[in-house]
Amino acid sequence: MDIISRKRPKPSPHEALVEVDYAGLCGSDAGIYEFESAFERMNLPTVIGHEYSGHIVETGDAVTKFDVGDRVVERPIRGCGDCYQCEIGESNVCQNSVITGVDHDGAYEPFIAVPEKALHQVPDGVEQQHAAMVEPTSIGARAVIQNSRVSAGDRILIEGPGPIGLLTAQIARAQGGDVVVSGVGQDADYRLPLAEELGFETINIATDDLNLCREEFTDNIGYDVVFDTTGHPSGLSSAVEEVRKGGQIVLIGQTGETTMEYSPLVRAEIDLQCSYASMYGDFENALRLIDSGDVDAETFIDDRFSLLNADEAFESFVGGQTCKPVFDVSELRS
Numbered sequence: 001m002d003i004i005s006r007k008r009p010k011p012s013p014h015e016a017l018v019e020v021d022y023a024g025l026c027g028s029d030a031g032i033y034e035f036e037s038a039f040e041r042m043n044l045p046t047v048i049g050h051e052y053s054g055h056i057v058e059t060g061d062a063v064t065k066f067d068v069g070d071r072v073v074e075r076p077i078r079g080c081g082d083c084y085q086c087e088i089g090e091s092n093v094c095q096n097s098v099i100t101g102v103d104h105d106g107a108y109e110p111f112i113a114v115p116e117k118a119l120h121q122v123p124d125g126v127e128q129q130h131a132a133m134v135e136p137t138s139i140g141a142r143a144v145i146q147n148s149r150v151s152a153g154d155r156i157l158i159e160g161p162g163p164i165g166l167l168t169a170q171i172a173r174a175q176g177g178d179v180v181v182s183g184v185g186q187d188a189d190y191r192l193p194l195a196e197e198l199g200f201e202t203i204n205i206a207t208d209d210l211n212l213c214r215e216e217f218t219d220n221i222g223y224d225v226v227f228d229t230t231g232h233p234s235g236l237s238s239a240v241e242e243v244r245k246g247g248q249i250v251l252i253g254q255t256g257e258t259t260m261e262y263s264p265l266v267r268a269e270i271d272l273q274c275s276y277a278s279m280y281g282d283f284e285n286a287l288r289l290i291d292s293g294d295v296d297a298e299t300f301i302d303d304r305f306s307l308l309n310a311d312e313a314f315e316s317f318v319g320g321q322t323c324k325p326v327f328d329v330s331e332l333r334s
């Protein structure tokens, strides 16, 4: 990872040129930083970063819905618009999707050219720095609102106090759930305390007795819904331990490979649901949840880091010493 000099992009007719204001660091950016196998397809060098807010400084001739000055966020997972899934309104699982900051240059740069159809207007009530976390919030919004059965009074366990976990937790609470967040050893330093600051009960699976916790939080019945946001192979098997019979497990983290017994899931009629990426409506929900304060952006965002010393942010992230770093991208222009 390095800072290099690049030409300011020129927007094509259907694109707007966006001056980037704030950009977040996401688990998948950290995956690129460590160059995990999923990212071998990248054509390097690539500018990373896909969670950001900016404002439009130039529009291509064919752009009709946006003007110079508009505050925007991008939907970075872009469907092709042509395949079967795109045609039936499931562009999040498009067969040919491309991702900003992976398949083409992303937002850790002063300016980015974006197709008009991938842009989303930021409402007046949402601050520009807070808007940089709309994208990860939309992932949680899809998982909870579209893909879970969380409703008032349900007991919910969120496995993993990373950015997606803590956003999912806040949205599940907004939907009426009684939410507990669990983490592992290194989460005790920053992420579990942040979960507590956001108002959640927490479990440290390295030090707490899980049977006692289940007893305390669920009267030994188990959780109605468990969200696995860990991205770790143990996430699913421990979700099976914690969910109640007849309950639901929602998988968001990309866990890789695991081996487990399936019969207990069948016999307990566990509903296994996956949730991937997000679409227009999820972005709308995310913006409203930040606007209403149900998602507490102020508490959540960590603004201690600089893109001029990005390694520090990435190392801290990988070590669990931060949760959602958001960079002030204007530093790259000065």
Ligand SMILES: [Zn+2]
Binding pocket: 026, 027, 028, 050, 051, 135, 136
């Ligand atoms: Zn992300």
Ligand SMILES: [Zn+2]
Binding pocket: 079, 080, 081, 082, 083, 084, 085, 086, 087, 091, 094, 095, 096, 097
């Ligand atoms: Zn498609």
